[in-house]
Amino acid sequence: MNFKNGGQAVITRMLEAYGFKTRQALCEQFNVSASTMGTRWMRDVFPADWVIQCAIETGASIEWLSFGKGVPFPQNTEASVMSKATAPKVQYVPQINNQENPIGNLLNLDSGGRDAIDRLMKAYGFKTRQELADHLNVSKSTMANRYLRDTFPADWIIKCSLETGNSLLWLATGQGSKHSSLTTLVKELPKFHLNAGKMVECGSYIFDTSFLPANLSAPIVIQDGLMTYICDQNITDVLDGHWLINIDETYSIRHITRLPKKVIKVSSSINSFECGFSDINFVARVYLFISSINKSN
Template sequence: MLNIRMGSDTGGKAAIERLLEAYGFTTKQALSEHLNVSKSTMANRVLRDSFPADWIIQCALETGVSLLWLATGQGSMKGGAEPEKSSHDENKQAIKPLSKLITPAIPKGTLENGQLSIDEEIFLDHSILPADYEESMFLETPTDCYLIDKSIKQVSNGFWLINIDGMIIVAKIMRIPGNKIVVNQDEASFECSTDDVEVIGRAVKVIKSI
């Protein structure tokens, strides 16, 4: 049985050095930015030798590095045979902060009077986002809110964010033969060619006001 010794007021400096090694960072500033903590918070942990249990758990989840090794320095860093260097380097490049996996931030846009403005971000639970959420946008209109997937450009039946003659609208579109579409917005509708509209993205989720 392993004899593990650690406490809230000891082992912090060594644990932070192991965090640097696990992430592949060379400076504590880079580690602070990845963990989304201030430099003063990092400095206080080092100065007081405070054990960073929360960072240890986050690092283990993000990197797959052995929790035992991160917490105590005992055992192997990878908990088994060391992978080849090239694989290790690839894994480091693929690391994403845990916050981005659980509550990713995506652009938040406002649509009013045919004008689209994007001036901030919104954090959403990952369970309501597409797997490839990097191309997603949260859109707020005077009446409803939409989750727009900008990676979808091939028009099919559904709700779409489109640009018509410089006016940006959310419209319900129905595709018909002859490379044409029927565009429905509020109580108005018209028929046109798919080439007459610029597709920005498809609404994959709608939040209705009541």
Template sequence: MSLQINFESGGTEVLSRVIEAYGFHTKLALADHLGIASSSLAMRYKRDYFPSDIVVRCMAETGVNLEWLATGYGDKFNEVSITFLRLNKHKLVDGQLFEDGVISLDKSLFPAGKSLPNQGMYVNDGTAYVVECDFKETYDGMWLVQVAGKSSIRTLTHLPTNMVRVNGSNTTFDCSISDITVIGKVIMTIEC
């Protein structure tokens, strides 16, 4: 059976599945991600035409299955998507983490023998980071931390007596490890 797409109607349902595929919760988040005005997206909902340009972009960025995206039938992700690692995407702006959908990274980007994140997230502050949030203890290296309510990527160096040197954002200070909240370990940096 071949895939049948009606290009004259059904766009509203397709756009709702696009929002789901990205992991967004609102139409506004999708409009922001696509770089279009919310009124333009609202018009697409109203006209109900099949949004082929958005569908192609969504497939490329998330690895979602075309059949599911276009019709609602079939698996959301097919066997090809097994080669992709899906991570929740976040923007880091002025010390705040904002949800920014989902990203699929090809597993071949990770060095051979290196384990993939169990509970990972993708964080972008101009440089992109893959962060593993499932960890048992901290050790020296780059971490996503929260200091005084502000999130940032910092280098931690353990010192004697449960102290840690926190370096980054043009400042260095020493404190007790309990004075900061460690969110996750940076396992990969991607220069944008």
């Protein structure tokens, strides 16, 4: 997940979510100056804090706002629990006041970092901040600085909401239910087909999030014959199990068993062999597979 740039595309999608015609209207909704908006636009900075506010206020999918993927407006979102002033397709009202912008009041983007980080730990089920830092792939010092300075971790909140399905409103503000039934119910995963050892992208699948394994960071779908695999490209360690691997630019799903002295056993239903750990490129770990009974005509 790239939270460093892509800001122009994100801001364009936020305009669509609110139904605004100009970025000035967006400035007034977020209570920021035109220069702040202009700077973020010119530098293409990812506006994680605005994404959170927009998603809660409009009901737009956090994944669609952030990356342009998935269903823009799922049927069940947290916007339905907000006041009419923040319903989907909010109309532009100049000089929006605090009563018309309740989420702006709840989101304190200058502080609230410690409480938010504590909620992130609860959402992931981690016991220590070091576990959270490892999962987010940030240094111990970065985690410590945000916690000590009480910096609001908007980018981490977006990542956590996408990975865990926890309520965005609860993660950001502590309000509402942690396991809200109003969170996004579907997730779109890129789909690839294995054809003669090559990975060929062929659209996407949309899944009910309750069907997917928890805590997938970079999920993809791989189709190989009658088998469909749900995999995660985020690899922290290679454990025994099924993997999407690349050997000499040939992709395949194989069962991997680790052996002593950095040797692994690579197995399929037809044959098996042993090789060095470094001889194989591990692309993604298989978490779930679906078998078709009959191949459609």
